Amino acid sequence: DQQVKQNSPSLSVQEGRISILNCDYTNSMFDYFLWYKKYPAEGPTFLISISSIKDKNEDGRFTVFLNKSAKHLSLHIVPSQPGDSAVYFCAASGSSGSARQLTFGSGTQLTVLP
Amino acid sequence: NAGVMQNPRHLVRRRGQEARLRCSPMKGHSHVYWYRQLPEEGLKFMVYLQKENIIDESGMPKERFSAEFPKEGPSILRIQQVVRGDSAAYFCASSPGRNSGSPLHFGNGTRLTVT
Numbered sequence A: 001d002q003q004v005k006q007n008s009p010s011l012s013v014q015e016g017r018i019s020i021l022n023c024d025y026t027n028s029m030f031d032y033f034l035w036y037k038k039y040p041a042e043g044p045t046f047l048i049s050i051s052s053i054k055d056k057n058e059d060g061r062f063t064v065f066l067n068k069s070a071k072h073l074s075l076h077i078v079p080s081q082p083g084d085s086a087v088y089f090c091a092a093s094g095s096s097g098s099a100r101q102l103t104f105g106s107g108t109q110l111t112v113l114p
Numbered sequence B: 001n002a003g004v005m006q007n008p009r010h011l012v013r014r015r016g017q018e019a020r021l022r023c024s025p026m027k028g029h030s031h032v033y034w035y036r037q038l039p040e041e042g043l044k045f046m047v048y049l050q051k052e053n054i055i056d057e058s059g060m061p062k063e064r065f066s067a068e069f070p071k072e073g074p075s076i077l078r079i080q081q082v083v084r085g086d087s088a089a090y091f092c093a094s095s096p097g098r099n100s101g102s103p104l105h106f107g108n109g110t111r112l113t114v115t
Helices: none
Strands: A010-014 A018-025 A028-037 A043-052 A055-060 A062-067 A073-076 A084-093 A108-113 B005-007 B010-013 B019-024 B032-037 B043-050 B051-055 B066-069 B075-079 B087-094 B110-114
Touching: A010 A018, A018 A028, A018 A084, A018 A108, A028 A062, A043 A055, A043 A062, A043 A073, A055 B066, A073 A084, B005 B087, B019 B032, B019 B087, B019 B110, B032 B075, B043 B066, B043 B075
Parallel strands: A010 A108, B010 B110
Antiparallel strands: A018 A073, A028 A043, A028 A084, A055 A062, A062 A073, A084 A108, B005 B019, B019 B075, B032 B043, B032 B087, B043 B051, B066 B075, B087 B110
C-alpha cells in the first residue's frame, strides 16, 4: 500500500526552464511534507519542507506547493540547472506515528539538459 | 564535517553470515533512524532509536534484524543469517529531537550485497 506516490519515474527539462515534480499521498494524517534530493552513491539531502498549515513554501529556486484537498504536492525548480540532475524523493510524516518516521515516494529522476 | 557517518560504505556477505552496519549521528543529535532502500524503490522506515532505547521498530522485520544505540558509541543495525533479499542500501539519519520542525539528516549509506 503506497501512501506516497510519485507517478513519474523520470523527467527531462532544458536548462533554464522550470522543473515540476509531483507527489500524491493517500493518508490524511500526514501533516508535514519534505523533498529530498539524492545523487548516486550518496544519502538523501534535505531540500525543502512544508507544514500542512501552509500551501506554499519558497527557498531560492525551489518552491513547494501543497493542495490538501487534492492530497497533492509539487516541487518547482526555476530556473533548472544541470547540477539539479538527481533523484528527487517526496516524503511525508504525521503526528500519529513516530515524530520523524517518514514515508517516502519511489522517486523521480530529474535530468536537466544543457 | 560533522555529518551523519556510516560505515562501512560497502559490505559483501555470503548467505548465512552476519552483517553489522554502524551509524554515528551528527554532533548534538540523540535520535537515530534506520531506513532501507531496495533497488528501484524509495526509502522504507525500519527503526527509530534514542540512546539506549528503541522507540519504534514497526518497520523492522521480526526475525534476523536488530538495532541498538548504546550510551557510548555508534548505533548498530545487525542482520543475522543474511539472505539475498537483504541486499539493499541502508541509510541512517539523525535529528536533535522529536520536533517535527527539524528535518532528518541522512548519511551516505551502507550498500549491502549478499552473494
